[in-house]
Amino acid sequence: MEKRWSSKFGFIMASAGSAVGLGNLWKFPYLAASNGGGAFVLIYIIFAFLIGVPVLLAELAIGRNGRKNAVESCKMISPKWGFAGLMGVICSALVFSFYGVVGGWTLKWLFSSFSSDIFSESFFSVYSAKSFEPIIWQAIFLLICAYIVIKGISDGIEKYSEISVILLIIFLAGLMIYVFTLDNISESIKEFIFPDKNTFKLSKTTLSAMGQMFFSLSLGMGTLITYGSYLSKDTNLISSTFAIVILDTLIAVMAGLVIIPASINLNTGSLNDNPGMIFQTLPQIFSKMKGTKILCLFMFLLILLAAVTSAISLLEVISSFLSDKLKLGKTSSVMITLLICFILGIFASLSFGILSEVKMLGMNIFEFITFLADNIFLPLGGVSICILAGKKWGRENLSNELSLGTGKILSCKMLTFILNVLAPAVIIIITAVNLYEFFS
Numbered sequence: 167m168e169k170r171w172s173s174k175f176g177f178i179m180a181s182a183g184s185a186v187g188l189g190n191l192w193k194f195p196y197l198a199a200s201n202g203g204g205a206f207v208l209i210y211i212i213f214a215f216l217i218g219v220p221v222l223l224a225e226l227a228i229g230r231n232g233r234k235n236a237v238e239s240c241k242m243i244s245p246k247w248g249f250a251g252l253m254g255v256i257c258s259a260l261v262f263s264f265y266g267v268v269g270g271w272t273l274k275w276l277f278s279s280f281s282s283d284i285f286s287e288s289f290f291s292v293y294s295a296k297s298f299e300p301i302i303w304q305a306i307f308l309l310i311c312a313y314i315v316i317k318g319i320s321d322g323i324e325k326y327s328e329i330s331v332i333l334l335i336i337f338l339a340g341l342m343i344y345v346f347t348l349d350n351i352s353e354s355i356k357e358f359i360f361p362d363k364n365t366f367k368l369s370k371t372t373l374s375a376m377g378q379m380f381f382s383l384s385l386g387m388g389t390l391i392t393y394g395s396y397l398s399k400d401t402n403l404i405s406s407t408f409a410i411v412i413l414d415t416l417i418a419v420m421a422g423l424v425i426i427p428a429s430i431n432l433n434t435g436s437l438n439d440n441p442g443m444i445f446q447t448l449p450q451i452f453s454k455m456k457g458t459k460i461l462c463l464f465m466f467l468l469i470l471l472a473a474v475t476s477a478i479s480l481l482e483v484i485s486s487f488l489s490d491k492l493k494l495g496k497t498s499s500v501m502i503t504l505l506i507c508f509i510l511g512i513f514a515s516l517s518f519g520i521l522s523e524v525k526m527l528g529m530n531i532f533e534f535i536t537f538l539a540d541n542i543f544l545p546l547g548g549v550s551i552c553i554l555a556g557k558k559w560g561r562e563n564l565s566n567e568l569s570l571g572t573g574k575i576l577s578c579k580m581l582t583f584i585l586n587v588l589a590p591a592v593i594i595i596i597t598a599v600n601l602y603e604f605f606s
């Protein structure tokens with residue numbers, strides 16, 4: 167059976183589903199609130215279109231041209247450049263490992279929405295420090311992902327993502343309307359929409375907007391190369407890319423409109439970037455509203471939907487690479503990936519409890535895995551994908567690939583400039599600043 171998307175709509179939903187994750191639902195609102203409110207949102211949107219769109223286009227074009235997994239597709243452009251895709255596959259494996267842990271928490275919270283446990287402030291720290299129970303939920307989350315991926319591209323990933331992204335938008339719109347009916351809400355909405363002088367600092371706001379943009383659009387990790395490889399030659403990549411970026415940004419802004427006013431309005435104190443924070447603060451936010459339990463249930467259902475659509479894209483990247491490399495069938499390659507990432511994830515999970523004293527460069531295992539992914543493999547993958555598309559492949563080839571399905575001949579001058587100069591410069595600056603802050 168040939169692996170293909172059954173429609174352009176399905177492909178857009180799968181890619182948007184991959185991009186929409188905790189980054190949109192949690193990190194974006196939190197970053198906006200602490201970096202100048204509306205100013206952050208505006209700078210974010212500019213970067214998403216100026217740099218996000220070109221890099222996304224490059225990944226999709228590399229994938230559709232190669233029609234193979236991320237590594238092989240990069241090799242098709244230049245035989246020595248397989249490493250560009252390999253960085254992405256490694257990064258995906260690291261992210262998938264800790265996504266399993268977070269996905270497990272989400273399932274637990276979803277099933278606990280009707281008990282009062284999750285509303286107590288210490289529940290998260292007590293629960294995450296347990297050895298056994300989180301691992302069971304982690305395994306269940308991973309098996310759900312495996313089930314979807316094994317069903318295939320059009321019957322599994324595409325169908326699930328379509329339903330999930332649509333539900334996500336409906337739930338989020340519902341929550342938004344509910345929050346808007348709370349008293350005194352207009353003041354707090356202003357904090358999110360209008361620039362806030364107190365928390366705005368041009369350099370810091372710009373840097374965090376750029377970093378968040380790469381993370382939120384899932385760039386540099388081979389996901390879009392892999393998803394692009396299942397596209398047919400008559401799909402318009404330009405309009406698809408805009409649709410993906412618009413959906414991802416829309417969902418982030420909607421989440422901001424729910425989380426920020428709700429937390430300000432209900433005086434739940436400051437938001438925080440800690441990975442477990444969403445599990446601690448969200449129930450607190452909702453516990454002060456009417457209809458708490460049902461709201462919490464919906465919110466964690468939303469998070470679960472978003473986590474699964476992202477996790478399946480990661481699983482697909484790794485398993486399609488393994489299945490080509492080791493000449494394995496779908497089921498075996500998915501199960502091998504699952505096993506490796508489950509084991510790594512167990513260590514990440516235990517680092518909140520019995521392994522909390524195991525430190526690498528001062529970080530626990532969970533933090534170290536996210537550090538390796540975000541600050542080492544992601545930038546390496548991102549920069550090499552840009553250079554591979556812009557320099558090695560070159561403007562003419564890129565233009566030929568991107569013009570397909572548009573009925574026009576695109577010049578791609580601006581695009582190659584962004585890929586060769588602007589995007590790598592931005593990635594290098596963000597990483598350098600992150601590493602500097604980290605070690606100083």
Ligand code: TRP
Nearest residue numbers: 185187188189190381382384476
């Ligand atoms: N974009 C996801 C989010 O916003 C996180 C992420 C980064 C991701 N890279 C990815 C998800 C690759 C899937 C695949 O939360």
